[in-house]
Amino acid sequence: MNHDNSSFREKSVVLIGFMGVGKTTIGEMVAKKLYRDFIDIDQEIEKEYNMATSEIFQKIGEKAFREKEKSVISTFSKQKLKIISVGGGAFLQEEIRKVCLEHCIVIYLDLSWESWKERISLIIDSRPVLQGRSIEEIEELFNSRKPIYSLHNSKVDTDNLEADEVADYIVDSLKLAWDLHEPH
Numbered sequence: 001m002n003h004d005n006s007s008f009r010e011k012s013v014v015l016i017g018f019m020g021v022g023k024t025t026i027g028e029m030v031a032k033k034l035y036r037d038f039i040d041i042d043q044e045i046e047k048e049y050n051m052a053t054s055e056i057f058q059k060i061g062e063k064a065f066r067e068k069e070k071s072v073i074s075t076f077s078k079q080k081l082k083i084i085s086v087g088g089g090a091f092l093q094e095e096i097r098k099v100c101l102e103h104c105i106v107i108y109l110d111l112s113w114e115s116w117k118e119r120i121s122l123i124i125d126s127r128p129v130l131q132g133r134s135i136e137e138i139e140e141l142f143n144s145r146k147p148i149y150s151l152h153n154s155k156v157d158t159d160n161l162e163a164d165e166v167a168d169y170i171v172d173s174l175k176l177a178w179d180l181h182e183p184h
């Protein structure tokens with residue numbers, strides 16, 4: 001049941017999915033195409049602490065990062081007309097799942113393990129959760145995280161798609177959904 005009275009068209013859009021699936025890259029493109037503000041939750045947290053995520057994990061700890069993640073998402077998800085990329089671990093927290101699903105359109109970016117593996121070198125240095133883990137352990141983490149992303153309004157299979165193709169697909173899907181929800 002939807003408890004949010006704001007019109008469907010004004011709802012913010014939240015992108016979820018495992019680290020490196022492209023939430024930040026694609027979210028920024030979607031925001032540009034729709035003339036909306038883009039909010040990247042990891043970047044908001046980094047701005048608040050004036051530190052990179054790895055440094056926050058090291059100096060302040062993951063627990064504090066997760067608390068901040070919850071409060072930042074809680075604030076932005078209640079605002080209208082935003083395109084929001086959350087961190088890959090955000091949906092581990094029930095309160096975050098709840099607030100996003102209640103106020104926003106949640107889109108899950110899915111990617112197969114085979115395709116994801118090819119991208120690891122691009123992200124390993126800036127993702128503390130991946131550091132010190134073997135590839136087998138990362139695959140286990142990848143699979144164990146899947147159920148948390150199963151709560152969403154829409155899923156996009158991004159295998160074999162360039163980031164801008166995924167962004168175009170999301171924009172087209174949103175426009176269709178907005179038209180369908182238009183009062184007649």
Ligand SMILES: Nc1ncnc2c1ncn2[C@@H]1O[C@H](COP(=O)(O)OP(=O)(O)OP(=O)(O)O)[C@@H](O)[C@H]1O
Binds near residue numbers: 018022086089164166
């Ligand atoms: N569809 C795509 N095809 C190829 N490369 C991509 C695609 N989407 C993103 N990338 C690349 O993968 C890397 C990770 O992307 P990005 O930072 O957007 O992931 P993310 O989902 O925001 O990760 P995190 O949850 O850790 O914030 C970037 O180098 C980006 O250029």
Ligand SMILES: O=C(O)C1=C[C@@H](O)[C@@H](O)[C@H](O)C1
Binds near residue numbers: 126127128129
């Ligand atoms: O998947 C995760 O647990 C994380 C993903 C990144 O977006 C950051 O939020 C942080 O590195 C943790």
Ligand SMILES: [Mg+2]
Binds near residue numbers: 023087
């Ligand atoms: Mg990101």
